[in-house]
Each structure stands twice: as C-alpha cells, then as structure tokens.
Amino acid sequence: MKLRHLVLAASVLAAGVSGALTSTAAFAQAKEQFFPVLVYRTGAYAPNGVPFANGYVDYLKLVNARGGINGVKVSWEECETGYATDRGVECYERLKGKGATVFQPLSTGITFALTEKAPGDKIPLITSGYGRSESADGGVFKWNFPLVGTYWGAADVLVQYIGKKEGGLDKLKGKKIALVYHDSPYGKEPIPLLQERAAAHGFNLQLLPVTHPGVEQKATWLQIRQSRPDYVLLWGWGVMNSTALKEAQATGYPREKMYGVWWSGAEPDVKDVGMGAKGYNALALQHGAEPNAAVTKEILSKVHAKGDGTGPKDEVGQVLYMRGVSAAMFAVEGVRAAQERFGKGKVMTGEQARWGYENLNLTQAKLDALGFKGVMRPVSTSCKDHMGASWARIHTWDGKEWKFTSDWMQADEQIINPMVKAAADKYAAEKKLTRRTPADCQS
Amino acid sequence: MFYRENGQFKTTYAADQQIFPITQDRWAVLAIVAFAFIGVPLLVDEYMFRAILIPFVILALAALGVNILVGYCGQISLGSGAFMAVGAYAAYNTFIRIEGMPLILALLSGGLFATLVGMLFGIPSLRVKGLYLAVATLAAQFFCDWAFLRISWFTNNTSSGSVSVSNLQVFGWNIETPLHKYLFCLAILVLFGLLAKNLVRGAIGREWMAIRDMDVAAAVIGIRPMYAKLSAFAVSSFIVGVAGALWAFVHLGSWEPAAFSVDRSFQLLFMVIIGGMGSIMGSFFGAAFIVVLPIFLNQFLPLLGDMVGVEISTAAISHAELMVFGALIVWFLIVEPHGLARLWSVGKQKLRLWPFPH
Numbered sequence: 072m073k074l075r076h077l078v079l080a081a082s083v084l085a086a087g088v089s090g091a092l093t094s095t096a097a098f099a100q101a102k103e104q105f106f107p108v109l110v111y112r113t114g115a116y117a118p119n120g121v122p123f124a125n126g127y128v129d130y131l132k133l134v135n136a137r138g139g140i141n142g143v144k145v146s147w148e149e150c151e152t153g154y155a156t157d158r159g160v161e162c163y164e165r166l167k168g169k170g171a172t173v174f175q176p177l178s179t180g181i182t183f184a185l186t187e188k189a190p191g192d193k194i195p196l197i198t199s200g201y202g203r204s205e206s207a208d209g210g211v212f213k214w215n216f217p218l219v220g221t222y223w224g225a226a227d228v229l230v231q232y233i234g235k236k237e238g239g240l241d242k243l244k245g246k247k248i249a250l251v252y253h254d255s256p257y258g259k260e261p262i263p264l265l266q267e268r269a270a271a272h273g274f275n276l277q278l279l280p281v282t283h284p285g286v287e288q289k290a291t292w293l294q295i296r297q298s299r300p301d302y303v304l305l306w307g308w309g310v311m312n313s314t315a316l317k318e319a320q321a322t323g324y325p326r327e328k329m330y331g332v333w334w335s336g337a338e339p340d341v342k343d344v345g346m347g348a349k350g351y352n353a354l355a356l357q358h359g360a361e362p363n364a365a366v367t368k369e370i371l372s373k374v375h376a377k378g379d380g381t382g383p384k385d386e387v388g389q390v391l392y393m394r395g396v397s398a399a400m401f402a403v404e405g406v407r408a409a410q411e412r413f414g415k416g417k418v419m420t421g422e423q424a425r426w427g428y429e430n431l432n433l434t435q436a437k438l439d440a441l442g443f444k445g446v447m448r449p450v451s452t453s454c455k456d457h458m459g460a461s462w463a464r465i466h467t468w469d470g471k472e473w474k475f476t477s478d479w480m481q482a483d484e485q486i487i488n489p490m491v492k493a494a495a496d497k498y499a500a501e502k503k504l505t506r507r508t509p510a511d512c513q514s
Numbered sequence: 515m516f517y518r519e520n521g522q523f524k525t526t527y528a529a530d531q532q533i534f535p536i537t538q539d540r541w542a543v544l545a546i547v548a549f550a551f552i553g554v555p556l557l558v559d560e561y562m563f564r565a566i567l568i569p570f571v572i573l574a575l576a577a578l579g580v581n582i583l584v585g586y587c588g589q590i591s592l593g594s595g596a597f598m599a600v601g602a603y604a605a606y607n608t609f610i611r612i613e614g615m616p617l618i619l620a621l622l623s624g625g626l627f628a629t630l631v632g633m634l635f636g637i638p639s640l641r642v643k644g645l646y647l648a649v650a651t652l653a654a655q656f657f658c659d660w661a662f663l664r665i666s667w668f669t670n671n672t673s674s675g676s677v678s679v680s681n682l683q684v685f686g687w688n689i690e691t692p693l694h695k696y697l698f699c700l701a702i703l704v705l706f707g708l709l710a711k712n713l714v715r716g717a718i719g720r721e722w723m724a725i726r727d728m729d730v731a732a733a734v735i736g737i738r739p740m741y742a743k744l745s746a747f748a749v750s751s752f753i754v755g756v757a758g759a760l761w762a763f764v765h766l767g768s769w770e771p772a773a774f775s776v777d778r779s780f781q782l783l784f785m786v787i788i789g790g791m792g793s794i795m796g797s798f799f800g801a802a803f804i805v806v807l808p809i810f811l812n813q814f815l816p817l818l819g820d821m822v823g824v825e826i827s828t829a830a831i832s833h834a835e836l837m838v839f840g841a842l843i844v845w846f847l848i849v850e851p852h853g854l855a856r857l858w859s860v861g862k863q864k865l866r867l868w869p870f871p872h
Contacts, residue, residue: 112829149828164565187767256674
C-alpha cells in the first residue's frame with residue numbers, strides 16, 4: 072500500500088462528500104414551473120418505463136412549444152429510481168427542494184412510501200391508474216390523486232366484462248378465475264375487490280403470485296394447466312407480461328381468455344410474442360395506442376420534427392407513451408386550474424397546485440382543445456373524489472397492433488365506494504387522522 | 515509530528531485498556547461524535563438528512579452487526595436482509611398490537627426476535643463453514659421473504675402487503691423532523707457502536723476471533739465453538755434487527771418485504787468487505803461507500819457532462835453509475851483487500867512517522 076494510493080483513495084472520498092454537499096446547495100430557482108420526473112430507464116422494468124418517461128417529457132416539451140402554462144414555461148428534471156423504493160425516496164428528497172409541483176412515482180411501492188411524506192412537505196402526488204386504491208377518498212388522502220382509475224376500479228371492470236361475456240354476472244357462479252399477479256403491493260391491490268366480487272357472484276378466485284421481476288413463472292403455469300381456470304387475469308409489469316404470454320402459449324392456455332390490467336397491455340408486453348399473443352385482451356386506461364390523435368401529431372410536428380424528441384419517433388403514440396403524455400397532461404392542467412384561482416401567469420407552489428388537482432375539470436371541449444379528442448373522456452375531481460372518473464375499455468392484440476374491442480365501461484360505484492371509504496377510514500384510524508372538514512376542502 | 519505518542523505513559527491497567535489508548539485518537543473520536551451531534555445539524559439541509567445521513571447511520575448500524583458475525587467470527591452470512599426484515603416486522607407487530615407500546619421497547623423487541631431467528635438459522639454453523647454456511651443463511655433470506663409476503667398476520671392483514679407506522683415518540687419527544695430522526699438514529703448507533711467495540715475487545719470477542727482464525731485450535735484451548743458461534747449470531751442479529759426496525763420505522767415509514775430483499779443482504783456483506791472485515795471503524799466506512807457513492811455519482815456525472823458540454827441521458831447516467839461503482843469496488847479490493855479500514859490504519863501509521871519515514 073503506497074501513500075500515492077492512499078492519497079488517491081482519500082481524494083476520491085473527499086470529492087464524493089463535497090460533491091454531494093455542493094450539488095444539493097446549487098438549486099436553480101428560475102421563474103419556471105418545475106416538474107420532477109421519476110423514471111426508470113434501467114432495470115427489470117425499463118422496457119415499459121422508457122416509453123412512459125419519453126411520453127411524459129415530450130408532452131412537457133410540447134407545453135413549452137405551445138407557450139407554457141399561461142405563459143409560464145415548464146422545466147423538469149429526471150431522476151432514475153430503477154423501480155426501487157429507497158432510490159425513489161432519495162429522488163423525491165433530492166427533487167422536492169427544487170420547488171417540485173407534483174410527483175408521479177410510477178410505482179406502487181414508492182407511492183406507499185411517499186404517501187407518508189407528501190402531507191408534511193405539502194407536495195401532491197398523482198398516481199394515475201396505480202397507487203393506493205383507497206386514496207381516491209380525498210377526505211382522508213388530501214395529497215394523493217389516483218386520477219382516472221385505481222386497481223379496484225380496474226378489477227371491477229374486468230369482472231363486469233367477463234360477466235357480460237358469459238351472459239350476465241350471475242353466470243359467473245362456479246366459474247374459476249385465476250389472478251396471476253406481481254408479488255408486490257402493486258399486484259396485491261386488486262385482491263380485496265376480487266374477493267368481494269367472488270363472494271357476491273360465487274366464482275372461485277385462484278391467487279397465483281409471481282415473484283419479482285416475473286421471469287420465473289413455470290410453477291404458476293403448471294398450476295394453471297392443472298386447474299384450468301375459465302379466465303386468467305394478469306396483473307404484471309415489464310418482463311412479467313411477455314413471460315406470462317409465452318408461458319400461456321407453451322401451456323396451451325387460450326390467450327382469448329386472458330385479461331390484463333392496463334399495465335399489462337402495451338406494445339413491449341406483446342411485441343416479442345407477436346402472433347403468439349393474438350387474442351390477448353387488456354384493459355385500457357381510457358386511451359390505447361393513439362397514433363392518430365391530434366396530440367400525437369402535434370408532438371411529432373412541434374417536438375420530434377425539430378429534432379427535440381426524447382425517444383425514437385416510432386414510439387410516439389404507443390400505449391405507454393400515451394400514458395406518459397396523459398400523465399403529464401394531468402400534471403400541467405392541474406397547474407392551469409390552480410392559476411385560475413391563484414393568479415394566471417404565476418408559478419404555482421406544490422400546495423397551490425394541489426388545489427388545482429382537486430378542482431380539475433377537464434371537459435370534453437378542453438380535452439379536444441388539448442388534442443385528446445377520442446383519447447379520453449372528461450375528468451373532474453372534487454374534494455371527496457380524487458379519482459375523477461374511472462372509465463376503461465378493453466383492447467385486444469391482433470398480432471400487430473392493439474384494437475379496441477369493447478365500449479366504455481365504468482366500475483360499479485355501489486361496490487367500490489363503500490370499500491374505498493372503509494379502507495380510507497381504517498387508514499385514518501391507524502394514522503390518527505380526522506376527515507377533512509368542508510372548510511378544509513375550500514383551502 | 516502532531517500524531518505521536520511520545521510521553522504518553524500508561525501507569526494503570528485501566529489506562530492501558532482504554533478503547534483509544536492514544537490521546538489524539540481519543541480526542542479525535544470525541545470531536546467526531548460531537549460534530550455528528552452538534553455540527554452536522556447546523557450545517558446540512560433536509561435532503562442530506564433524509565437521503566444520505568439517515569440511511570447512512572442506519573445501514574452503518576446494520577453493517578456493524580454483520581461485521582460482528584462475518585468479520586469477527588468468520589461466519590459468512592447472506593441472511594442479513596432477512597434479520598433486518600424480522601426486526602422490522604417484529605417491531606411493527608409489537609408496536610401496533612400492544613396498546614401504548616413505547617417506541618424504544620418496540621425497536622428492542624425487533625432486535626430480540628431477530629436474535630431468536632438469527633440463532634435458529636445459526637445452528638447450521640455448528641456443522642458447516644464458509645461458503646456452505648453462506649448458502650445455509652441464504653435460506654433464512656428466502657424463508658423470511660416468503661413468510662412476510664405470505665403470512666398476512668405479520669402485515670396486520672393489509673391487502674397490499676405494505677405496512678406503515680407513524681406518530682413515533684420517545685418520552686414525549688416527537689420523532690418527526692429529519693433532524694430528530696437523524697439524532698435518534700445517531701444516538702442508537704453510538705450506543706451500539708460502543709457496546710460492540712467493548713464486546714469485541716473483551717473475552718467474548720477474543721473467542722469469536724479465535725473461532726474465525728482457526729476453530730479447531732480454538733476448541734483445543736478450551737473455547738466452546740457452539741457458544742462462540744451462536745453468541746456471535748445472537749449479538750449480530752440483535753443489532754441487525756434493530757437496524758432493520760429503524761430502517762422501516764424511521765427511514766421508510768411505509769415498507770414492503772422487498773425493502774429487505776436479498777439485495778439488501780448483499781449490500782450489507784459488501785459494506786463489511788469493502789469497509790474492512792473485523793473492524794468497527796470499517797463498518798462505517800463501508801456503509802458510507804455503499805450509500806453515498808451511487809448517489810454522488812448520480813449527481814456528479816451530469817455535472818461532469820455539463821463541464822465538457824455533453825448532455826448525458828438519465829439511462830446513461832445510471833448505467834455509468836453501475837459501471838463506475840463496480841469498477842471502484844474491484845479497484846479497492848485489488849489495491850487494499852483488507853478494506854477501507856485498513857487504508858485508515860495505514861494512514862495513521864504514516865502520520866505517526868511523518869515527517870521522517872523510515
């Protein structure tokens with residue numbers, strides 16, 4: 072061991088410490104609306120994380136190309152989480168100090184961790200189509216916004232659709248439905264609702280967990296081969312989805328009987344399986360692949376044509392790309408709504424933006440103006456309802472592309488609302504929170 | 515010149531047996547501890563607390579526990595993540611199921627249950643050694659992963675398998691702000707550090723080291739291998755369990771079994787190997803290296819890119835982060851296989867001879 076080495080090692084360490092200190096101190100506080108972007112472009116879920124992130128950033132670029140939010144330019148910074156909760160928490164801490172407007176964790180695990188932190192920091196969380204299902208109850212979850220859908224809603228729509236296929240929900244009696252799910256909070260979210268439905272309609276629910284990241288499914292599909300369920304619900308993400316489809320093909324399980332949640336129904340999930348996935352159905356979180364939507368064309372002409380696109384051009388308009396686009400749209404529109412109240416052309420704080428997300432009123436006319444005609448239906452939130460709307464459609468993979476194969480459907484409020492309220496009350500009791508008062512709703 | 519022990523004569527056994535026999539060391543360590551308690555809170559911002567210091571302090575505590583087992587007793591363990599998980603879930607269950615349970619007791623009960631589980635999985639160490647034992651302890655990891663995912667009683671029957679705690683209080687002191695969390699964890703770390711240091715200096719620590727160096731010879735001179743090995747497992751898992759409980763309660767607040775996956779076990783083992791096996795100081799170095807370096811690289815690489823006028827994408831940064839991190843580990847282990855703690859002691863040795871090395 073030479074002294075030279077020692078000095079080198081010591082200087083590396085010293086540089087590390089000082090770098091970490093200075094970079095946190097150097098905040099750029101410009102007059103811009105800052106959107107932190109939690110992404111995962113690496114790791115097991117990268118194939119699905121990348122299109123979402125590209126769509127998200129491209130839409131923010133489009134907002135600037137359109138002239139900002141009432142003149143306020145938007146800025147953003149990406150932080151790589153790798154879908155790991157502790158890295159996500161680190162990203163949150165790093166970016167929140169830069170004047171974060173809203174966080175979209177894109178991971179149920181990170182959502183759970185941030186749900187505890189957001190109220191203290193007064194930063195809203197948008198978890199469109201994922202996160203905690205009970206956080207749709209704005210009376211308890213003041214800072215969470217599971218806009219346009221929760222897993223309970225998704226599971227409910229799937230059961231309804233299957234019931235319709237069978238010719239009525241009462242025909243489900245005695246049927247076997249298997250849930251192949253990612254063994255994490257994400258995959259477990261739909262279980263309470265499915266159990267509720269199973270008890271109500273008398274179908275047999277089979278729970279088949281798959282461990283992270285989901286490439287080991289041989290045993291699961293052996294069980295499916297053995298028990299031959301009438302339907303398989305797939306609650307996977309990333310490589311788990313394509314693996315499940317390949318295993319279904321190998322097992323000989325009909326793909327037509329498989330229904331994925333909206334995170335299991337995008338191009339990366341079926342592309343490699345190709346024709347083997349033909350007939351596979353998945354829920355669409357309102358939108359599907361939208362290559363012809365006005366917003367897609369605008370992104371192509373105003374962002375990609377200028378050489379400023381974030382990802383490859385042919386990705387624009389794909390399912391997950393569009394999910395990123397619509398997630399960014401919610402983030403931006405909430406700020407626009409907040410500006411109506413707190414002053415147009417001003418930079419909104421996280422707290423002000425929260426008001427915007429709570430009083431979001433995206434009418435059809437507004438959506439059309441934003442280029443989302445035909446992509447999604449109106450969404451309006453309130454103090455009580457942080458979800459806004461829970462419309463969904465089924466789309467089916469025909470071997471080359473996703474095609475819509477059902478009408479708009481909505482989760483049954485009679486079943487969902489009491490469950491949401493009960494779960495939210497349980498959370499409030501655990502945390503010793505009281506429900507928000509009408510006065511708090513105005514704030 | 516300044517770091518010299520000339521004239522420091524030990525005239526009593528007590529003086530000779532101090533933890534830090536050299537006066538300069540003693541003052542330096544006292545100064546560091548004082549700085550950690552008083553200076554750091556004045557200097558750093560919330561991000562440093564939440565993202566770097568609190569994880570560092572808690573993982574240093576866990577590394578300390580692992581070091582006792584792996585570094586001092588030579589029993590390679592890949593189940594540390596599991597013992598952390600046991601600590602976290604046991605603490606959680608005692609905390610929510612017993613009305614009015616004080617936080618400290620809940621944390622200690624986490625350690626206690628981790629001790630029991632650790633000893634249970636330590637029993638194979640009486641028969642198997644080295645890599646074989648590593649695989650046996652891996653079983654602990656898989657078992658605990660399974661148990662906390664599947665047995666819903668542990669997670670208080672939450673549907674998603676994710677649990678959370680809040681309203682942490684110690685003697686009426688709310689542990690809410692990052693500063694309080696940091697101080698709380700730091701106090702526990704200092705306490706356990708002192709405890710561990712004294713344990714490894716004492717008779718039992720010598721037994722562990724004898725077993726590590728050559729178990730047959732140790733048995734011949736009258737050390738009971740069973741007692742030594744199981745006590746190492748017990749002490750180590752107690753500390754790791756408390757660290758796990760802190761990680762869950764104080765750092766994450768809401769967690770799922772994936773927070774204590776096999777990755778965590780590897781991470782802890784790397785901390786011990788890189789920091790220095792069989793060294794209390796090494797645990798701190800190792801934890802700092804593993805916790806701080808990836809975050810630092812993540813923030814430093816874009817700056818570096820800016821300087822030379824290249825914009826590096828997020829994906830490229832995280833790939834580069836992994837590569838640089840891996841390369842640094844390999845480099846460190848080639849240059850100094852005994853870890854960062856050894857570098858530290860080499861540095862001290864040099865300073866003692868400076869400016870006239872011979």
